[in-house]
Amino acid sequence: MQTDDSIFREYDIRGVWNKNIDAKFCFALGIAFARYLKEKSKKEKLKISVGYDARLSSKEAFDNLSKGFISQGIDVVDLGLVPTPVQYFSLFRLDLDGGVMITASHNPKEYNGFKLSVGKETIYGDEIQNVKNMIKGVDEDENYTITGKIEKYDILKDYKDYFIEQFGYLKEYKNKPNVVLDGGNGAGGFVGFDIMKELGFDVEGLFIEPDGNFPNHHPDPTIESNLSKLKETLVEGGYDVGVGYDGDADRIGVVLKDSRMLYGDELLLLFAEQIVRNKKHATVISEVKCSKVLFDGVEKAGGVPIMYKAGHSLIKAKMKEENAQIAGEMSGHIFFADRYFGFDDAIYASIRLLEIMTVEKLDLVEWKNALPKTFNTPEIRIECPDNIKADVVEKLTRYLEENRNEFEITDINTIDGIRFNTKHGWGLVRASNTQPSLVLRFEADTEENLDKLKDKTEKLVKKTIGAVS
Numbered sequence: 001m002q003t004d005d006s007i008f009r010e011y012d013i014r015g016v017w018n019k020n021i022d023a024k025f026c027f028a029l030g031i032a033f034a035r036y037l038k039e040k041s042k043k044e045k046l047k048i049s050v051g052y053d054a055r056l057s058s059k060e061a062f063d064n065l066s067k068g069f070i071s072q073g074i075d076v077v078d079l080g081l082v083p084t085p086v087q088y089f090s091l092f093r094l095d096l097d098g099g100v101m102i103t104a105s106h107n108p109k110e111y112n113g114f115k116l117s118v119g120k121e122t123i124y125g126d127e128i129q130n131v132k133n134m135i136k137g138v139d140e141d142e143n144y145t146i147t148g149k150i151e152k153y154d155i156l157k158d159y160k161d162y163f164i165e166q167f168g169y170l171k172e173y174k175n176k177p178n179v180v181l182d183g184g185n186g187a188g189g190f191v192g193f194d195i196m197k198e199l200g201f202d203v204e205g206l207f208i209e210p211d212g213n214f215p216n217h218h219p220d221p222t223i224e225s226n227l228s229k230l231k232e233t234l235v236e237g238g239y240d241v242g243v244g245y246d247g248d249a250d251r252i253g254v255v256l257k258d259s260r261m262l263y264g265d266e267l268l269l270l271f272a273e274q275i276v277r278n279k280k281h282a283t284v285i286s287e288v289k290c291s292k293v294l295f296d297g298v299e300k301a302g303g304v305p306i307m308y309k310a311g312h313s314l315i316k317a318k319m320k321e322e323n324a325q326i327a328g329e330m331s332g333h334i335f336f337a338d339r340y341f342g343f344d345d346a347i348y349a350s351i352r353l354l355e356i357m358t359v360e361k362l363d364l365v366e367w368k369n370a371l372p373k374t375f376n377t378p379e380i381r382i383e384c385p386d387n388i389k390a391d392v393v394e395k396l397t398r399y400l401e402e403n404r405n406e407f408e409i410t411d412i413n414t415i416d417g418i419r420f421n422t423k424h425g426w427g428l429v430r431a432s433n434t435q436p437s438l439v440l441r442f443e444a445d446t447e448e449n450l451d452k453l454k455d456k457t458e459k460l461v462k463k464t465i466g467a468v469s
Contacts, residue, residue: 001028001138008132010433011124011313012115014104017057021112023064024140030068031144032117032134037074039100040118044073049094049155051079051087052102053187053248054210057112062103062358069147078152083188083249084115085345089162090155090436091120092341103187103248106220109356111214124313139284156191163195166339167351170358171200177240177357178202181350184219185211188249192347201354204233221253224261231259238458241357241364243350251332253345254353256364265290266368267326267353269297272336275354276303276340282338285318288416288428289379289441293372309416311433312344375450376443382461384438388468389431392438393417396429396464407456424449427457
């Protein structure tokens, strides 16, 4: 089968429905991934779980993907409409050989995609390219014999029961924080809302009904403009905290009662401090875009911080390698191995946050105000063709290593692009894993030093792109 190679990304498969992903593609993917799983497992009879998000195309994608699987003798457990972490949860709860989550996460409504798991682990990088090559070998016109079966399973009941078992004791607390939950009309709002209510929290639900048109706002809670209604409700109602989920509920956004955001690296530090108090020298992993405040804070608390590459699949693999208790990214992916399974789950993260606020009587505004004051930029993206991204970063790295004095560089980290510390802050330049661009970010002790570092580095990056082109 012919495919559009651009849909095979670093961490998943993602494209526009009826443009480069359609019903025929889903059927071919089912056949190819079935063959891939058999090859990996060395087994012929396999069972997998498949869940799908609220997108308008997701049920059609499920039906055709499943036809591909059962044509190869694979049994499919139909989880129905669920958040991504619930599909991941099924891999630990049920006796399965792998699974697929049909979702395009926080992309616009016309997109859809697939997150693929072998055993309990999502695949990425070269393995997704291997699946691509197997799809190309599928003859979609061949007559296939149905030898597998599809069975429904109510995994949401198991998932909610798991939360009640772990956090049910919170019901006994009288003065719990109240919360506004913005589900973004994605697949996770109604699940998180039900769990919060069951645990006795006073929760106001916004846009918790799944709707693949996403009529109220784009389902990405890390972009502040998407949370305007959440902020308004939070302040007017005098709530203690606001929580937003993305389209498939694997990323979380948090808003404080004074309307400020609690960013991904700050949220990770909050969780890490609590974990390290109970588990001395716990390892905490995060990525190169995160603030120095995070890494210094983990160390000060007695933990072991590790800076690693950006990308949720890469972070998960590093967690396992280092036996880390928790990890996280700026983008709001938070991974708990402490008391959980090590995958990114915004619903679980939100309940852990409410647990800390309840048990420790923690005021999040006061906690954030106590952090060291720094000035930073959001992610800055500079267009750069895919075929020269690596060369540009390599050339830039050589220049900075040879001209440290020019930027007052104290040390350099090249785990993912180049992150260089200076006397007054740090800068980052790395190749995007998903777009033809370079990703830049900066942090400094004053706004003036931030502007100087940003402007100087941007000029050097653009000059280097021109030299390599």
